[in-house]
Amino acid sequence: MEKGKQLGKWAAALVSVTLLAGVLSACSGGNDSSAEKRVLRIGVLYGSADNESYTRQQYTDTYEYTHKNIDIEIVSAIDYNDTRFETPDPNGVVKQPDPYEEMTKMLTGDNPVDVIIFGYDYLKRLTQDNMLKQLDPLIAQDKFDIADYVPTVIDGIKTAGDNNIYALTPSFSSSALYYNKSMFTEAGVDFPTDGMTWDQVFDLARLVSKGDGEERQFGLTMNRWGSDAYSDLMTYSAPLGLKKWDDKLEKMTVNEPGWQAVWEKIAGIYKDHISPTQEDMQAFYNKLNQPNGDGSYYYNPIGNDLFLNGRVAMTIGEYNYTNEIKTTMDNASKIKDFKPFEWDVVTPPTHAEAPGVGNVYLSDLMGINANAQNADDAWDFIKFTNSKEWAELKSRSMTELSARQEFIKPRDGLNFNIKAFTTLKPIPPQSVDLNKQYMENPRLYEAEQPAYNLFQEVLQGTKTVPEALAAWETEGNKILTDIKNNPTGSGVGIAKPGIRY
Template identity: 75%
Template structure:
């Protein structure tokens, strides 16, 4: 989930109690300058609407403004939805705005922002371009305690900076783990999964747990609880490896190489053997569960197509908030037709031997100080406030995110599961090439990936080998790259001109 909907989803999960708010005010009100002088703190955010910033304020600043009456908050959005929807009234495809370019304008323009809130994938570029102020000296100077921060958060931020320094902090994060059905493992006499397993070890377990035929089949695992297209699942598996589909200069495809060959052989084998369900497998499962009521109407299953809750897959990859959905389902088990409650737990997301301990960690609310900030002191005071122990206690009531401070990370509502599985993996390092930027600048570039979807299915169906599929993808993709290269030259000699006919956006295809 990206952009505006990610932010709205987080807002829907935020709840602040009056009692905790009072405690926060008491603990933090002395942190800033309480003089009568009114000052403006300008905060830059990636996405939003200038004419409707209430959801951003509720998420980040209402409490700070209440405890700092002399500070007025102003927001600026890199991508302003309230304005951009009027940019293309005829619905014509056109080059998408460069979010990073808009982000840098907020930091370097005539009226630069003081604080910037951004996603992890921009951190490396912001530090390389010297646009963020290093926070380590400020942390030391004010004795700001971050000793109880989740190591994966601090280490992930330092790793992306390139010089092992902190240029941002975040009060919350999210991550994925491997959920497993303990009942299935027990019935099969197979040992439970453990933390720090490799993908190959998990796939071996998945094969042992797969059994049955047609609509009654039990699958070893899914890459998400709903099941999905195999090629899309492959992006989850391959993302930590940093494999590229084309070279940085967009001159040739790089898919017909050993790294991709191994990925394709592994993934297509899981679908061929029905260890992971194909689209056809899922259709059979849903059809077998499509039961009629006595009056002839069809029973509406509140679980929907969730294969893990339906008891049709032994393991699945899920984010932290999925634990709450499982609990809700188990609490209402008696109301669900033909539902069989089961025991479950989680372990760390599997990783590749080449990238041990690297999984899906989402640091989407990073807060940094603009190196050109006109009001750097208040910017630091705001970051301290929103990353304080008291603020973390407030955020710990959010079922959708984890607080960055370990003290408040614990299962809620009587649940007992391995919650450390969500805090023990490292984020995927940022790639050296901004693939999303390439796709924005050259809208036709998405066409170079299109052949892979069908070719993947043909390998699964046995009509092509992996070698044949990757060779064909390479040939067809190279043709697209050549067409892009031969497009009318841009004013700058040697540069490629983005295709004028549109045809896609950065969100059109999953990018590994």
């Protein structure tokens, strides 16, 4: 989320909220300014005193505006400033605070928070550790209407809560497969459809790819800017839940059929230039940056966006990309050599082994601390921020989608398959908390480092996939042994910035 843009949207929302104050107040029990002041403590994972205004604008100002008897305190589990001014470790190995451990301190300390705002990755663990109050009885008691919630949101919440609801969220973000209708029509290929598998999308991508060198048109990118092949491999494999090492961190688990199938598939679309390699991207950049006749360089307002530049037929993008495309099309006449095109979206491709699972993000989950000192106001706050009235106001945002289906509609005259963003479920949490593993073992990233260079060797044809995975297994096992014997010492791996976990 782009913080600057989001602040502007919420500032505008606060101006308009005066028109809705009466309705919003009514939906959560009224505004008794004569009642005794009460404190509602709301916890967030990361923050600091100097950026508290952002948290308040994002979550709490409107509630306080309509509830004069409530004072809200914002509490951060991890304060940015605690590490901001520290001298870097000379060995480059810094043990960061464990986010979950810090959250539990905030929930169980002498003065615990009442509400916790957190991301989906922590929901399963918080419920298993009995840190959250179950919301189902409160929803039933107050007849709080959740019937029109997007199924993917409620299903995702229940999946992590043993089929119970322990948190709610007013919004969510997700991705869809964008496609250039013009490129498909020119190639005589049928448009993509909802519910396609990765294999089906790869087959379509091959059919619409054409040309050579600087003129090459590609079938698919995992994002509109293009990326390195190893990052795409990690994105592609995420829903499959494949593990790189065993739960005890004693041996690598990469030299197995599941990983081999993933490596073969992604290597294939790069070797065949269905997706652009780094060399393909460089050729595109070189052409884009050719000087004009007078030696000056033409400014391209859409930059290196492969999809908008008409160089890729399909790309995966989040919901707010629809706004970027509309803005570009509206200003097409101002962009040199730009050719407007028709576009639409379908559901992102999924794996046959993990049907219905994809890139859905529930980053603003709100739950009640099981140890809350003010559980009644905590529930009132959650009802308020998840109400239909608040959803209508929230739906003005162009960066996220409302969790209530009623308010999910294309804006500004756009006409596209918006349901594509509301179909898939979040990737289920793994049995072991990967974030915790990395926090407790600062050098663990070294066991993944060999994979990057080995995958490049596969792309270059100097190693087969089985040979590369066997080498990764061997190198990774040595690193795991070294980490066990020397958990905080200097590593034996070769650093590769930007690797995804």
